[in-house]
Amino acid sequence: MHFITGGAFNGKRAWVKKIYHVNRHDYWLSAYDNCPLPINFKDIDQDVIILEGVEFWLKDLTKKYDSKESRRIWNSCLENWHTWEKARVNRKLIVIGTDITKGIVPLEKENRVWRDVTGWAYQDIAAKSEKVDVIWYGLNQNIK
Template sequence: MHFITGGAFNGKKAWVKNYYRIERHLDYQWVSSYENENLPEDLSPFRKKLLFLEGIELWVKGILLKTDVEECRRRWDEKLAKWQCWEDAAPENKVILIGTDISKGIVPLEKDERAWRDVTGWCYQDTTQIADRVDLVWYGINQQIK
């Protein structure tokens, strides 16, 4: 699993596309919360080798709208475990998670927005723990931190 994070509009998507050379790679699926696509629950039907999941902070927010903070994090950890199983099923399978860092800047006044910021940070920490590689992308430049 590969996790990429960084600021909004800082070149994460372009960096990922270049790093994985997806213009030459035909065996991938791109799923984006920014395009209102649903987070895949079951990866068994995926026949592609690379699965890009973009905008995970919005999917975390969607889970949080239906649950509390603890349940949201538990559900996120379940998803990570399922994705890890899919990766383990074939050595060429890889999940690439892309999420905007929403932890910097002004702390939101609204309780729900603060909860989203907090739980997203915890979900990113959980993602970082399970990921083989983690990159920060700022202004189109990556820094590998794991």
């Protein structure tokens, strides 16, 4: 698993396309295109899957559930995805999430919960990932 994060509009998508030589429409599941949170990939017969907009899926979870349940659901998905990836040697899961955890703490409780859950979820995915990159201004910094 490869986790890519960084600020909004900092070139994460372009960097992934360049590094992995993929077309956005080949294997791409994007919350930005209103794709629902994929629970598992059992019906997808691809070797590479790219998930984009993780922070939006997490926001949807925090609108419906408290932080504890949102994290439980997230970790269940993460475990399913990890199992899918490990089922075949050539499989690769690439996960892109915008970092919303820096800056001013939101005034609204629902936005603070979303920010907190996103921070915890990113820690969870970073722990499971073989590789983690932060993208700023189109440049990557490999941190794992």
